[in-house]
Amino acid sequence: MTAxxxxxxxxxxxxxxxxTVLKALLARLPEAxxxxxxxxxxxxxxxxxxxxxxxYAAESAQFLVNEQGAEFLVIACNTAxxxxxxAIKEAVDVPVLGVIEPGxxxxxxxxxxxxxxxxxxxxxxxxxxxAAACRARGLHGVEKACPLLVPLVEEGWIDHPVTEEVVRIxxxxxxxxxxxxxxxxxxxVLGCTHYPLLRPVFERVLVELTGPSGVRVIDSAEATAAEAxxxxxxxxxxxxxxxxxxxRIQCFATDSVEKFERLGSRFLGLPVGKVELVDLGG
Amino acid sequence: MTAxxxxxxxxxxxxxxxxTVLKALLARLPEAxxxxxxxxxxxxxxxxxxxxxxxYAAESAQFLVNEQGAEFLVIACNTAxxxxxxAIKEAVDVPVLGVIEPGxxxxxxxxxxxxxxxxxxxxxxxxxxxAAACRARGLHGVEKACPLLVPLVEEGWIDHPVTEEVVRIxxxxxxxxxxxxxxxxxxxVLGCTHYPLLRPVFERVLVELTGPSGVRVIDSAEATAAEAxxxxxxxxxxxxxxxxxxxRIQCFATDSVEKFERLGSRFLGLPVGKVELVDLGG
Numbered sequence: 001m002t003a004x005x006x007x008x009x010x011x012x013x014x015x016x017x018x019x020t021v022l023k024a025l026l027a028r029l030p031e032a033x034x035x036x037x038x039x040x041x042x043x044x045x046x047x048x049x050x051x052x053x054x055x056y057a058a059e060s061a062q063f064l065v066n067e068q069g070a071e072f073l074v075i076a077c078n079t080a081x082x083x084x085x086x087a088i089k090e091a092v093d094v095p096v097l098g099v100i101e102p103g104x105x106x107x108x109x110x111x112x113x114x115x116x117x118x119x120x121x122x123x124x125x126x127x128x129x130x131a132a133a134c135r136a137r138g139l140h141g142v143e144k145a146c147p148l149l150v151p152l153v154e155e156g157w158i159d160h161p162v163t164e165e166v167v168r169i170x171x172x173x174x175x176x177x178x179x180x181x182x183x184x185x186x187x188x189v190l191g192c193t194h195y196p197l198l199r200p201v202f203e204r205v206l207v208e209l210t211g212p213s214g215v216r217v218i219d220s221a222e223a224t225a226a227e228a229x230x231x232x233x234x235x236x237x238x239x240x241x242x243x244x245x246x247x248r249i250q251c252f253a254t255d256s257v258e259k260f261e262r263l264g265s266r267f268l269g270l271p272v273g274k275v276e277l278v279d280l281g282g
Numbered sequence: 283m284t285a286x287x288x289x290x291x292x293x294x295x296x297x298x299x300x301x302t303v304l305k306a307l308l309a310r311l312p313e314a315x316x317x318x319x320x321x322x323x324x325x326x327x328x329x330x331x332x333x334x335x336x337x338y339a340a341e342s343a344q345f346l347v348n349e350q351g352a353e354f355l356v357i358a359c360n361t362a363x364x365x366x367x368x369a370i371k372e373a374v375d376v377p378v379l380g381v382i383e384p385g386x387x388x389x390x391x392x393x394x395x396x397x398x399x400x401x402x403x404x405x406x407x408x409x410x411x412x413a414a415a416c417r418a419r420g421l422h423g424v425e426k427a428c429p430l431l432v433p434l435v436e437e438g439w440i441d442h443p444v445t446e447e448v449v450r451i452x453x454x455x456x457x458x459x460x461x462x463x464x465x466x467x468x469x470x471v472l473g474c475t476h477y478p479l480l481r482p483v484f485e486r487v488l489v490e491l492t493g494p495s496g497v498r499v500i501d502s503a504e505a506t507a508a509e510a511x512x513x514x515x516x517x518x519x520x521x522x523x524x525x526x527x528x529x530r531i532q533c534f535a536t537d538s539v540e541k542f543e544r545l546g547s548r549f550l551g552l553p554v555g556k557v558e559l560v561d562l563g564g
Contacts (some may be wrong), residue, residue, distance in 0.1 A: 041334050042324060047436075052323050052537045151433040154329075162447055169444070254333045 009232070009250075010070025010094075011036045011061050014045040016260055017150070017193030018076030019267035020251070021099065024225030026093055029232060033248045035068045039280070041255035043075065044150065045079040046121025046192070053080060053123065054087035059280050065092040074228050075099065078191045078220065079121050082129035095231070099193075102227040103220030104133035107141075107187050116141040117174050117182040117215070120191030123152070130191055140183055144174045146192075153194045154263065159201070167198065167205050175209055189218045197267065198219055251275045291514070292352025292376075293318045294342050296327040299432070299544055300358030301549035303381065304531070306507030307356065311514060315530045317350040319425030321562070323537035326432065327361040328403025328474075335405065337368035340373035341562050345534075347374040356510050357381065360502065361403050361472045364411035377513070381475075384509040385502030386415035389469050392498055394423060397465040399456050399497070401426040402473030405430070412473055422465055426456045430473075435476045436545065441483070449480065449487050459489060471500045478503055479549065533557045 008034050011022050016038045025034065039045075039060050045053045064070040073096045075081045076086060081098030089096050105279040107116045116139050118130040125145040134141045149170075152163045171188075178185045188206065190196055196219050206215045249272070253260045257275040264272035293304050298320045300443070307316065321327075321342050327335045339362040346352040355378045357363045357370060363380030371378050389398045400412040407427040414495050416423045431452075434445045453470075460467045465476050470488065472478055478501050488497045535542045539557040546554035 041330060043329075044326075047325075047538070047541070048323060049538050147437055148430070148433050148439075151430050154325070155429055156429075162444060165444055165447075255330050259329070 008033050008035050008068065008070050009228070010034075010064030010068060010073045011062075011076050012039075012055070012057070012064060012073065012080070013037075013077040013193060014039050014080065015043040016040070016253075016264045016267055016272075019264055019272070020193050021074060021076035021128060021197045021221040023222055023268050024210060024222050025228060028225050028229035032232065034250070035064055035070055036190055036249065036251045037064055037278070038251070038253045038260060040253045040260060041280070044121070045077065046123045046147070046150070050083045050123075050127070052236060054084040057084035057086045058091035061088045061092045061096070063278065063280060065094055068250075068252075070094065072228070072232065073097070074224065076193055076221070076224070078124045078193065082120075082124040082127040096225065097222045097228050099220040099232065100129045100133050100191075102223040103189050103191060103218065104130060104137055104139070105219045105227070106220075106223035107134060107189050108137035108139055110218055111139060111187040113184045113186045114139050115185040116180060116187040116189060116191045117178060117185045118143040118191045118193065119146045119149075119170065119174065121145060122147055124191055130189065140181075142174055142178045142181065142185070143182065143191075144170060144177075149198065150194045151190065153197050156266075158197055163198065164201055164205065167201050168208075171202070171205055186215055188215050189220060191220055193221055193267075195219075207214045207277075252278045254278055254280055290315050290317050290350065290352050291510070292316075292343075292346030292350060292355045293358050294321075294339070294346060294355065295319075295320050295359040295475060295493035296338070296362065297325040298322070298535075298546045298549055301546055301554070302475045302478045302505040303356060303358035303506055305550050306504050307510060308531075310507050310511035310550060314514070316532070317352055318531065318533045319346055319560070320370045320533070320535045322535045322542060323562070326403070327359065328405045328429070328432070330405060331415060332365045332405075332409070333361060335367040336369035340369045343370045343374045343378070345560065345562060347376055350532075350534075352376065354510070354514065355379070356506065358475055358503070358506070360406045360475065364402075364406045364409040378515065379506065379510050381416050381506045382411045382473075383475060384505040385500065386412060386419055386421070386484050387509070388500045388502070388505035389416060389471050392500055393469040395468045396421050397467040398423040398469040398471060400459060400471045401428045401431075401452065401456065401477065402472050403427060404429055406473055412471065414512045422463075424456055424460045424463065424465065424467070426452060426459075426541050428452045431480065431513070432474065432476045438548075440479055445480065446483055446487065449483050452476045453484070453487055453491060468497055469500055470497050471502060473502055475503055475549075477501075491508055494541070531555060534551055534560045536560055536562055
């Protein structure tokens, strides 16, 4: 935030799912430059403990800020946002935005019944971060860990009968739980950056289970990008907006850069370019 | 191997799947003592690079030998055996047995057609370690990565229609590939320590696809335990056999000891006891 501003926004995820957030950011901030780090050597965070996730996320944030000059950080990982946002804010000296609060705010703006459902990883659900953020906005919610969905997306079974059946099982259990609690949910929050790739499957199964206007899908990635863009623009760009050049992206990964380059474009919707390997000592 | 022998066998896995190997070892060496390490903070290894897997596995082996006094190491992780056995042997000064060679030897002993199929993680298949070990024994084989099976086992969907359908899809693709190569496989090697929990599913689907005596399932965990017991017993026990006390197990994990304690018994077939948390600096 100084006169020598590097003008870079840092985006962090445990893997490359967070590229769905970067995709939404690119659309909203076409003049900004981005550095993205996927901590692929230590993924998945979703099945690990708070202590371990906090350490990994803080190290990753420090790499983006101290070594890559990021002046604004978007934590594009639900698990890290849910369990390590405070640890990240302590570790670096720039503004930090996670995905939980924007996701919950978007759910609150959408829900008429004030009953929402959240699906996420094991660790995100166990943290109850979404439940707390929803409660703070007057919403009642049910949450469910869906640990099979990330591997299904990474296997490339996006539009596949097995994936549809798994989604059907998970969503039916979640709806049953909500109804047993006397709730009438009208909103489903996608609390994991892999899930937007399955959005058409969720929408198809929700129509089957709740009718054509039963439940609307809210994507935390999209909500977070909107909030990040608002923060950047309302403060005059934080020095983060470029001079009209094409958007520039530099991606880093702690392991498997070939896999990142191969699968990343599926999430980003365009080629990720050359991914640089970085060693965070893990 | 000295007069002050600690009498402990070290068993290592990236997670707790290797407890299926420990289970087989307990049955074969009822008087031995075991230390087990699951590197749960850094799992899964199966999707990571050779460089990273070698570093993690060497650090884990050093913990078992240097800090826990293991005098014989069983690498109960197919991925580490496939990609890091040399790195582990360089890192420690005790005999080391991986799961690949015993698995391939058992396949060779079973196969009449000399055509085998191997299923494993992404990294194990990419290493072609099973293919090389099979070729050295005059076998021809096809291999397939089955990345959805570990998450399905960990979700507890052991006897579940979705799991059966996923197994059917994977095995059908593998059989088709073998037949296109003009092969007639009669043996399926389970090249991942999670897979023995799905053995009834594999057997049911194989009967459906190849008839009642079409393909026999070989479990690398079982083959490795048999080879480890042979090595220990043929050398007079290596000082590793106790004085007739009940078998003793001490389990360590680098993360999520509660999850280890909760799920571990599913793999071990008996309670894993209190799991100690250890920090390998990753």
